[in-house]
Amino acid sequence: MTWISKSVTGLGLLFLTHACYSAHEHSALHSTTAxxxxxxxxxxxxxxxxxxxxxxxxxETIVAVFTICLxxxxxxxxxxPIQWRVWAGKIEREGEKGFSSSDGTVDKDYVGNPFRVLxxxxxxxxxxxxRKEFAEWVREGGGTAEAS
Amino acid sequence: MLTERExxxxxxxxxxxxxxxxxxxxxxNLTASLFGVGAGILGLESYLGFVFYLVFSLIxxxxxxAFRVRPGLIQESHDPGKSSMERYFRSSIELWTGGLFEGLSxxxxxxxxxxxxxxx
Numbered sequence: 001m002t003w004i005s006k007s008v009t010g011l012g013l014l015f016l017t018h019a020c021y022s023a024h025e026h027s028a029l030h031s032t033t034a035x036x037x038x039x040x041x042x043x044x045x046x047x048x049x050x051x052x053x054x055x056x057x058x059x060e061t062i063v064a065v066f067t068i069c070l071x072x073x074x075x076x077x078x079x080x081p082i083q084w085r086v087w088a089g090k091i092e093r094e095g096e097k098g099f100s101s102s103d104g105t106v107d108k109d110y111v112g113n114p115f116r117v118l119x120x121x122x123x124x125x126x127x128x129x130x131r132k133e134f135a136e137w138v139r140e141g142g143g144t145a146e147a148s
Numbered sequence: 149m150l151t152e153r154e155x156x157x158x159x160x161x162x163x164x165x166x167x168x169x170x171x172x173x174x175x176x177n178l179t180a181s182l183f184g185v186g187a188g189i190l191g192l193e194s195y196l197g198f199v200f201y202l203v204f205s206l207i208x209x210x211x212x213x214a215f216r217v218r219p220g221l222i223q224e225s226h227d228p229g230k231s232s233m234e235r236y237f238r239s240s241i242e243l244w245t246g247g248l249f250e251g252l253s254x255x256x257x258x259x260x261x262x263x264x265x266x267x268x
Contacts, residue, residue, distance in 0.1 A: 016185065023189045023266045058190055065186040065204065069179055073211040076171050079220070079236045080164035086235060087161045 002075065009071030015064035022057045088114050160238075168236055169246070172212070176247020179208050180255040187255070188262025201255050202248075209244050217243070 081087045091113055113119070183204045187197045217236055237243050 016189075020185070020189050020262070020266065023191070027267050053191060061186050061189045065182060066207070068182055069204065069208055070211060072175060072178055072182075073208065073215055076175055076212070076216065077167075079168050079171065079216050080161075081220070081235050082160050082164045082168065082238070083235065084159040084161050087164055 005071045005075035007071075008074060009068055012064050012067030012069075012071055015060055015067060019057055019060040019064055022060070023053055026053060026057065165238070169242075172243070172246050173250055175208065175212070176205070176251045177254055179204070180247075180251025181258045183251075184255040184258030185262050187259045188264075189266055191263060191267060192259075197259055201252070205248055205251070206244070213243065 081090060092115075095113075096110065180201070183201050186204070187200045190200070192200055220235055
């Protein structure tokens with residue numbers, strides 16, 4: 001996807017540069033011809049203002065702007081769902097793949113599975129075993145504590 | 149506007165909101181300067197230039213809708229009836245007019261610059 005956006009943007013920039021150069025040349029040429037014409041005809045100070053651009057330069061400019069726009073839009077990163085359930089579902093389904101940019105690196109603010117706390121929780125505590133251990137500790141450790 | 153009760157029932161991921169807004173703002177800033185270049189080359193003046201900016205900003209938003217919002221909606225087509233924009237933005241106004249005013253200064257800057265360059 002990224003090379004498409006880059007090439008489209010580059011093509012549009014090329015068009016835009018050409019259109020800019022053409023417009024500049026047109027205005028320069030027009031002003032010189034107008035000046036020479038007015039000097040030849042020795043009119044009063046009625047040098048006409050710069051005439052409107054030729055239609056092909058206008059069309060090229062608009063097409064170039066649209067093309068660059070398209071390329072930039074294609075180059076934006078993917079939007080992310082903002083609702084928690086949709087977002088978490090996407091992480092569950094796609095994992096890191098859904099949150100990596102086009103060149104394969106995972107985004108910096110990818111937080112991972114929001115439910116991983118639930119997945120790694122401990123099981124039930126064996127309270128009877130702990131009680132037995134505590135009793136043993138009291139029998140042994142309590143005795144030493146008394147002795148010391 | 150979402151009430152607190154609705155936010156409790158269906159919470160919103162702040163990081164995603166931030167990411168989407170940042171993406172849109174960057175795009176609008178970039179394209180606004182670009183539109184300024186276009187308007188300067190065309191030699192537009194006064195209201196015509198702002199109309200140019202408005203039209204092309206709407207086109208940009210439409211392109212974002214077509215290429216970024218729409219594919220996600222098609223993927224999730226088993227959830228019909230919902231407002232289509234709610235997957236990525238809190239309201240559809242955010243997409244259509246979100247970056248309109250941030251980019252305006254950049255637009256005027258490049259517009260005047262290229263107008264002066266071309267008609268020098």
